[in-house]
Amino acid sequence: MNPLSLGALLHDVGQLLLPEGIASSPKLSKAGWILVKRHPLTGVQLLSKLPGIDPTVMKIVYQHHEQCHGRGYPKALKCDTISDLSKIVAIADVYDRLVNARDVKRGLAPHKALALMFAKKRKEFQGEYLETFIKMLGVYPPGTVCRFSSGDVGVVVSVDPANPLLPEVVIYDANIPKRDAMIYRLGEDIDLSITGILNPGE
Structure with a gap:
């Protein structure tokens, strides 16, 4: 190391x-x-x-x-x-x-x-x-809690400096355990955009 x-x-x-x-x-x-x-x-x-x-x-x-x-x-x-x-x-x-x-x-x-x-x-x-x-x-650092154009809420898990507006995200679904949650890259894996930022408490 x-x-x-x-x-x-x-x-x-x-x-x-x-x-x-x-x-x-x-x-x-x-x-x-x-x-x-x-x-x-x-x-x-x-x-x-x-x-x-x-x-x-x-x-x-x-x-x-x-x-x-x-x-x-x-x-x-x-x-x-x-x-x-x-x-x-x-x-x-x-x-x-x-x-x-x-x-x-x-x-x-x-x-x-x-x-x-x-x-x-x-x-x-x-x-x-x-x-x-x-x-x-980036614009949406890892850990940022977002609302998407679909109305869903999720969290940013990684950022590509070359595409700061299209991070990888996990979309929250109460029916899916955390360990099974899918990671999506906005603009590639899923056609959504970020429309707002939430405080974690929200």
Whole structure:
């Protein structure tokens, strides 16, 4: 596995040593927040005990909460002192936290998370990396709950950057178990288009 993939997989490994419930708590006390902010260092300490861990991976684990404007943690590094791979994982991490928020009610639909990152958080990130991330996820990022021209509802499961308006989707049918649901590519397998976006709660 390449260092970027492994670093992304292990970036929050330090949270394993947090007191139970802290990592998933929707509201953190000041003391709880101090503990959470230690997890990059704790992660590196854990990985340093394992043989053969690439130092590049440990740097990702240590720096994935650093921000280009210098307000991240644990060292408040500026953009030119954060590793490129750490910058990439930081973008994915923030996107994941916006979509899969600790407080489920505050989770954003994927397209809204991308819009927020671009409009209000872009100074945290390397600009061209954020733009590439948004282009790769497309107009309807995976996980987007959609309404189709047929009136049916479904979810986007994958995106083709060459055809961002024609993702692969699963159409919801209460009579079909999840494991048996078919995946359709819009415009090829099924003649439907997306007419609206729904919040997951809807």
